[in-house]
Every structure is written in C-alpha cells, then in structure tokens.
Amino acid sequence: MKQSRSVQEYLQLVERLAPKSDMGKGLVRAFWVGGLICVLGQAITDLAMALGMDRQSAGTVCSIALVFASALATGLGVYDQLGKYAGAGSIVPITGFANSVVAPAMEFKREGYVMGVGAKMFSLAGPVLVYGIGSSVIVGLIYFFLGR
C-alpha cells in the first residue's frame, strides 16, 4: 500500500518536473529550420547548375557542401545547439546524417584513431547505410527479375 502511494507520488513529481514538451512549438521549430536547410540546399544546387553542371552532379555537390557545413558546425559545437532547438528539423535533413557521423567520430577520439574514430564513426549512421543500401539492392534485383 505504502509503496504504491510512493509510486504515485513519484509519477506526480515527474509530471511536475519534466519539461513541458509543447507539441505545437516543436513542430513549428522543426518545420522552419528543416525547411530553411532545404532552401540552402536548393540555392547550392542552383548555383552548381548555373556553373554548368548537370542536375545529377549539382545534387552531389549540394550533398557534399551540406555535409561539409554540418561537419564544421558540429565541430564548433553549433549543430548541437541547433539540435536542441529544432529537434527533427536538424535530424531529418542530410546535415543530420552528417552530424550523426561527425559527433561520434569526435567523441571517441580518445579511444584512438582506429578503434575510436574509425570504428565509432558509423555507430549511428551505419544502420542508415545498412537499410538504405540493402533495400536499394533488393529493389534493383526485383526490378531486374520483373523484366526491367
């Protein structure tokens, strides 16, 4: 009896102390930050195409540039701040993928450059590659067997 009451008190305490996650505010923040990162990507793509690249190459340049920007921002500790503010707005774009590579690489430097940086670099982004590349191979094979 006494224990169940303390559990209840604990839950009330959690309820009172937990940060109020304001759903609407979070959604708006994710929306405008994520949208802005995409606008930046569009600007880079347009610039690359204006310099005479085809659409495919311009898209690759856009990815590389955004990954670079994200690596720099992560190194300077700025991307963490952005992540606290924007949530998924900083996770879903490719900059979030880059952040998930760079952050553990920096974090595990103390464990050495091979088993630390080298091994831990893809501890978060690895699953994305496993499922992304894995399913793309399956899609390609299905496409092949269904007679192209």
Add this chain to the structure above:
Amino acid sequence: MWMYVKAFLVGGALCMIGEALLLRTQLTSSRILVGYVTAGVLLGALGVYAPIVEFAGAGATVPLTGFGYSLAKGAIEAVHEQGWLGAFTGGTASCAGGIAAAILFGYLASVIFTPRTKK
C-alpha cells in the same frame, strides 16, 4: 523564387513529420532516420517520390527520404545499363559523394576539434 518556397514547404513538412514521430512515439532519432531512408527507397522504387522531387527540388532531396530515393533510382538505372550487376553498384554509386564527404569531413573534424565538455 517559387522553387524556394516549394523547397521550404515540402522540406519543412518532412521534418515536421519526423518531429511529430519523435514527440508522439517511442522511436529514437536513429530509428527515424532508418525509417526515412527505407521509406525513400520504397517510394522511389514505386515511382511515388520522383514527382515530389520534380515539384520541390532540394525540399525532397535534402531530407533523408531523398537519400533513399537516390539509392533506389541509382540501382534501377544501373540495372537498365548493366543488368543484375547494376543492382549492386547503382545505389551506392549514386550516393557515393555524400557518404565519402561524411567520412572525410567527419575524420578531419575529429582530428581538428575536441568535443566540449557537457555543462
């Protein structure tokens, strides 16, 4: 200019869905990323995602679903050119730039920067 508005709206919407999943489900951010990339591969394979890319440009390609779309598109195009071998090479080839950039810049960042101690 209209293209930028469309990129903003579609890209923002994709991120907002991710935020809603983060807040309303028990999914961790890495599971959401895996879900996004796999969804992109499926939607790309079904031909649903290409019109969205046509409409929103970077608004559809910069989010991780665009990464998946690009993987599927690369695999399918390579199957056209090289047969079954293309299924193995096409997807990764189409995203090689971004992946290689993440490895190089990630490595350089770890050499140059030291993570700040959490306050």
